[in-house]
Amino acid sequence: MPEPILRAAGLTKTYGRTTVVDDVSFVLEAGESLGIVGESGSGKTTVARMIVGLETITAGTVEACGSDRTRPARSARERRRRGRDVQMVFQDPYQSLDPRQTAGAAIAEVLRHHAETRTADVARQVRELADLVGLDERQVGSRPENLSGGQRQRVAIARALAADPQVLILDESVAALDVSIQAQVLNTLADVREQTGVSYLFISHDLAVVRQVTDRVVVMKDGTIVESGATAEILDSPSHPYTQLLRASVPRPGWKPRHRTRREPTREPGASHS
Amino acid sequence: MSALLDVRGLDLSLPSYDGERPILRQVTFSIGAGESLGLVGESGSGKSMTVRSIAGLLPRGARVGGSIVFDGTELAGCSAAVRRASRSRMALVFQDPRAHINPVRSIGDFLTEALRLNRKVPRREAEARALRVLDDVGVSDPARRLRQYPHELSGGLLQRVMIASALLVEPELLLADEPTTALDVTTQADVMAIIDDLRRDLGLALLFITHDLDLAAAVCDRTAVMYAGEVIEVQPAEELHEHPEHPYTQALTAARPSLTGTSPRLPVTPGRPIAAFQVAGGCPFEPRCAFATDRCREERPSLHEHGHGVVACHHAGALDRGPVRA
Structure with a gap:
């Protein structure tokens, strides 16, 4: 069996006395798509941010493409290598792009930085990446203000792919899109994986979207993994009560919303395990 | 049954830098006492503006045409006193509670x-x-x-x-504009259960705005679908979910991934939703519609009775209910 492309072992994050991620372990095989499902405050985004180095890791280890990335990178070269291995696409395409940069320039910048592409080849590669995510020539020349949410998210995906990563982390990347546009971007994600062989770590609260995009899934609650396995199996016959609750809360015709017996606690930052 | 709220031929335009822009066109639906109507559509389709027209919360310079009758009183262009009196009988809940407190x-x-x-x-x-x-x-x-x-x-x-x-x-009418969109699914189920109970206990009528067809099908008696500032289809909620008649509603239903299975590719509609002011002469969905004909390009369809509800499509009923072109 080949080495997994990404391995998280015992990942833990605490802020002061509050533990937001507690002993989270999973592996992502090369070419696989793994979902992380959970509600707000479950720690799923913090896991992603620790993997790409946007948060320091309190305990545990992360290994990507055969090299350890638990500690912050010591040198620019190391940081750049890590950036080449794992890229991330964020939720809000209105905030994650530079408003002064055209779509093409945003993609070209990453190409020059990471792939050490010769200047002559940059334009060609920008076109190829734009093709891959379904952006036309006019859109490549546009600034974000002239692009719709779906188009912006395509730019963000193309930009992440420009580094030629092994792993693409998608953090609620289709959550803000309208249904018809979301379907287009989900199809694009399927095409990209088929053509490039990139692995996805797909973070979402939307069970139907997760079913469409991922092979396996881990379910998180209050910073810990409560259940994991093949996506179809977990969604068809969830064994953990929390997964069952999640599944039962998805509206459908004939659905009768029902009260939980447990009342909402007052707002507390994350879950405390102290 | 006489309707508690009867919206007929509602037109709305707002001033913009290049003159007046149409936002809503001939919006028509009604809600009976104690009934719940879902208003479904994608961003920019005019759902929120419809609610704002009913509640009288329109921006300065808005021009309203058509009629909004609430329990026998005309609200379109009414006096401030009439507006105040009506407002104490309808209540609003918005998407983001933190922005409204x-x-x-x-x-x-x-x-x-x-x-x-x-x-x-x-x-x-x-x-x-x-x-x-x-x-x-x-x-x-x-x-x-x-x-x-x-x-x-x-x-x-x-x-x-x-x-x-x-x-x-x-109130007798609750206007709820995406009240659960910002909430987690388990919390959404909780809040919907509360709204549902109250509706039954107090006989509240509900206008429920959502982008989620499944949610509308779950909690509403009837669903109205909006596209480019128009209501294009109204049907009993489950009927609309199972047998959508308008090609847009069909495309919307098909594009949503399923919780119980996957398809290699989701059936998608090319292009993206347009705003009311971008509509040319014909059917607003015509540029994206797989069934469009010359008639659709030239003549704007209006809502007519069809099946269990109303639909604005020249070809309703004649359409093959197969998947929309992928």
Whole structure:
């Protein structure tokens, strides 16, 4: 069996006395798509941010493409290598792009930085990446203000792919899109994986979207993994009560919303395990 | 059954830098007393503006045509006094509770202010009524909540406070604009259960705006679908979910991934939704429609009776219900 492309072992994050991620372990095989499902405050985004180095890791280890990335990178070269291995696409395409940069320039910048592409080849590669995510020539020349949410998210995906990563982390990347546009971007994600062989770590609260995009899934609650396995199996016959609750809360015709017996606690930052 | 709310041929245009822009065109639907109607569509389709027209919360310079009759009273172009009188009988709940509550006033102040100032209810009695509605919407320990501030409550809890405040005026119609979109699914189920119970207990009529067809099918009696500022289809909620008639509704239903299975590719509609002002002469969906003909390009379809409801499509009924072109 080949080495997994990404391995998280015992990942833990605490802020002061509050533990937001507690002993989270999973592996992502090369070419696989793994979902992380959970509600707000479950720690799923913090896991992603620790993997790409946007948060320091309190305990545990992360290994990507055969090299350890638990500690912050010591040198620019190391940081750049890590950036080449794992890229991330964020939720809000209105905030994650530079408003002064055209779509093409945003993609070209990453190409020059990471792939050490010769200047002559940059334009060609920008076109190829734009093709891959379904952006036309006019859109490549546009600034974000002239692009719709779906188009912006395509730019963000193309930009992440420009580094030629092994792993693409998608953090609620289709959550803000309208249904018809979301379907287009989900199809694009399927095409990209088929053509490039990139692995996805797909973070979402939307069970139907997760079913469409991922092979396996881990379910998180209050910073810990409560259940994991093949996506179809977990969604068809969830064994953990929390997964069952999640599944039962998805509206459908004939659905009768029902009260939980447990009342909402007052707002507390994350879950405390102290 | 005479309708509690009857919206007929509602037109709305707003001023913009290049002249007046149409936002809504010939919006038509009605809600009976105690009935719930889902208003479904993608961003920019005019759902929120429809609700704002009904509530009289339009921006300056808005021009309204057509008619909005609430329990026999015409609201389109009515006087401020008529508007005030109608407003105490309808209540609004918005998507983001934090944007609609004063962060430096306590929950108790927020809930009792209108009663004390407008209806001259003594403070003690106003607080007693606030406690009662908080209990109705399933907020635990209501006496403590009255002394708390918005930042101390979670989003789901705060949305319940907003629903409680809507109920304090004892409305007959609840206008809910994506009230659960910002909430987690389990909290959404909770809040929907509360709205559902209240509706049955108090006989409230509900206009429920959502982008989620499944949610509308689950909680509404009938669903109206909007596209480019028009209502293009109204049907009993489950019927619309299972047998959509308009090609746009069909495309919308098909594009949503399934919870119970996967397809290698989702059936997608090319292009993206347009706004009302971008519509040329014909059917607003024509440029994206797989069934479009010359007639669709030239003649704008209007809502006509079809099946269990109404639909605005020249080819309704003649369409093969197969998947829309992928």
